[in-house]
Amino acid sequence: MTARRPEPASAQHLPANAIELKGLEKIYRGTDGQPSKQALKGIDLEVPRGSFFALLGPNGAGKSTLINILAGLVVKSAGSVSLFGIDIERNPRRARLAIGVVPQELNFDPFFTAREALELQAGLYGVPRSQRRTEEILAAVGLLDKADAYARLLSGGMRRRLLVAKALVHSPPVVILDEPTAGVDVELRRSLWAYMRQLNAQGVTVVLTTHYLEEAEQLCDRIAIINHGEVVACDTKDTLIRRLDSKELLVTPAERLQALPSSLAGLDAALDEQGRVRIRYRPSGTRAGELLDRLRDAGVSIADIATREADLEELFVRLTSQGSQAA
Numbered sequence: 475m476t477a478r479r480p481e482p483a484s485a486q487h488l489p490a491n492a493i494e495l496k497g498l499e500k501i502y503r504g505t506d507g508q509p510s511k512q513a514l515k516g517i518d519l520e521v522p523r524g525s526f527f528a529l530l531g532p533n534g535a536g537k538s539t540l541i542n543i544l545a546g547l548v549v550k551s552a553g554s555v556s557l558f559g560i561d562i563e564r565n566p567r568r569a570r571l572a573i574g575v576v577p578q579e580l581n582f583d584p585f586f587t588a589r590e591a592l593e594l595q596a597g598l599y600g601v602p603r604s605q606r607r608t609e610e611i612l613a614a615v616g617l618l619d620k621a622d623a624y625a626r627l628l629s630g631g632m633r634r635r636l637l638v639a640k641a642l643v644h645s646p647p648v649v650i651l652d653e654p655t656a657g658v659d660v661e662l663r664r665s666l667w668a669y670m671r672q673l674n675a676q677g678v679t680v681v682l683t684t685h686y687l688e689e690a691e692q693l694c695d696r697i698a699i700i701n702h703g704e705v706v707a708c709d710t711k712d713t714l715i716r717r718l719d720s721k722e723l724l725v726t727p728a729e730r731l732q733a734l735p736s737s738l739a740g741l742d743a744a745l746d747e748q749g750r751v752r753i754r755y756r757p758s759g760t761r762a763g764e765l766l767d768r769l770r771d772a773g774v775s776i777a778d779i780a781t782r783e784a785d786l787e788e789l790f791v792r793l794t795s796q797g798s799q800a801a
């Protein structure tokens with residue numbers, strides 16, 4: 475996938491936040507008009523311009539509701555939404571131009587070719603013919619050789635590429651992807667992320683939801699976790715993981731142990747299948763050296779050591795499991 479145009483050089487007048495949500499609420503109503511589900515319970519969220527932002531949460535947390543409100547597909551019940559400094563209520567058309575949304579559902583018109591679909595989308599956004607970048611975008615998402623194929627004949631992965639392409643026709647400064655890699659092959663995933671990285675390096679703000687936490691950890695610099703319609707964490711990835719205050723010490727004994735030394739009682743320690751002693755500890759209160767001393771005092775001869783930082787998965791589980799406390 476290739477690069478596309480950068481953000482204008484004169485960035486001074488651009489807003490600090492690409493997306494700003496204040497007290498955002500969504501109450502779905504049943505056919506009888508009665509409230510059936512409060513999907514968002516007063517979300518306050520800022521996505522800094524230029525960030526690569528992950529919106530994470532378990533099934534039903536409210537991620538798609540939030541994205542659909544940004545995309546204008548769902549009407550909020552309360553609160554405010556500002557896209558690139560433009561309030562979606564006061565100026566919905568201009569606000570919508572600021573974002574390109576790649577929806578979760580593979581909705582497409584089967585009777586248009588990929589090229590026609592992009593031309594049509596550009597027309598809907600009022601992009602003048604002279605400024606259209608249909609070929610460039612098709613090339614960027616790897617669909618140039620399928621440009622004249624009807625969408626109904628494209629594979630699932632290619633349809634997903636077409637959705638990404640459609641979201642980019644108006645060169646939005648903010649690209650929002652709702653589970654773009656669900657069910658797509660490794661190669662597409664890789665090329666899609668490489669392209670999003672390029673866009674981000676050029677100043678485009680990228681917001682994504684994904685169930686692949688490793689993906690979010692590798693790509694994103696900021697992360698928000700929502701659970702039951704509320705933000706339970708929002709910060710830079712590094713700060714969030716540091717706040718977990720959790721590390722693991724992995725010690726390989728010179729001689730295989732039959733059991734854990736009793737002197738380790740009271741620690742969060744276990745012997746793993748490879749015979750390593752795994753000790754989980756809080757780096758703010760315990761030094762790895764102290765743990766090694768305890769092992770040596772117990773007569774364990776140490777062949778090798780390693781430490782492992784907590785990861786996003788651990789944070790996610792801690793914040794979204796039943797009865798969890800915010801980190």
Ligand SMILES: Nc1ncnc2c1ncn2[C@@H]1O[C@H](COP(=O)(O)OP(=O)(O)OP(=O)(O)O)[C@@H](O)[C@H]1O
Pocket residue numbers: 502503510511512513531532533534535536537538539540
């Ligand atoms: N149209 C609707 N009418 C009533 N309830 C809805 C509607 N759409 C979503 N919900 C409910 O709102 C809550 C949030 O759903 P949403 O789809 O936003 O979650 P999500 O975080 O995107 O989940 P997933 O990861 O499974 O896509 C869920 O309890 C869902 O059942």
